[in-house]
Amino acid sequence: MQLLSEFFDFFLPRICPSCKNKLELNERSVCSACLDKILPADPTRIRFEYQKKFLTKGIISGFTSLYVFEKDKELQKIIHAMKYENNFRIGETLGKLLGDKLRNEFSNQNPDLILPVPLHHLKKSERGYNQSFYIAKGVNRKLNLAIDERSVKRIKYTETQTSMNIHEREKNIARAFRVKSTNNISGKHILIIDDVITTGATVSECGSVLLENGAAKVYAASLAIAD
C-alpha cells in the first residue's frame, strides 16, 4: 500500500488546494499547515450561531460546525476546490473531523440517520457529485449510521445564494425540497449535513419538510459557518 502511494505521488503529485504545495504521504486532501490555520468553531460561537440562525424557528434541535468561514483565507480555497474543482475527497477528509466532533458533542442526541442536503439533479450532473454526500460519508466513518440520499429530493433549481440576504434566501429556497418516501424518515432523528451554513435557510427548509413528513427530530452539522 505504502509503495503504491509513493508510486502515485511521484507521477501524480497531490497538491494542497490552499497553498498549492505538494502533500506529504500522510496528508489527506489538505496539508497540515493549512488545516492548522483554519479558525475552529468553538462552543461559544456555536451557541451564538444556533441562537441567531435556528432557535426561533424551532426546526433544528441541535447544531454544530467544524470551522468558521473567513473570506480570502485557507478554508475558502479548500471549499471552492471541494465544490467546483472536482476535489470531492476533501469532503470526506474534513467530514471525518466533523464526525469526531459530533461523536464528542452529540453523544446525547443519537441521530438515526444522516441526510446530506440534496442537490437538484441538474446541478448534480453539472458538478458530477454532491459534495455534502462526501462530507456525510466522512462523518459516517465515525458515526456508523445510514446515509439517506433517496428520501428527499430537491425539486427547485436555485441560483447561488451568495449575494442574497436572509429574506431573499428564504424566498429562493422555499418549497425547494420534497419528500419522496416517508418510510425511512418517519419517527426518526435525522442529522442534516451541509457544506457551509450561512443564514441557515437551506437547512431549515429541508428540516421543516422532514418534520412535516413525520421525522421526530432534526439536527444539522456543517463543515463551516459563515456570516
Ligand SMILES: [Zn+2]
Ligand atoms: Zn496547504
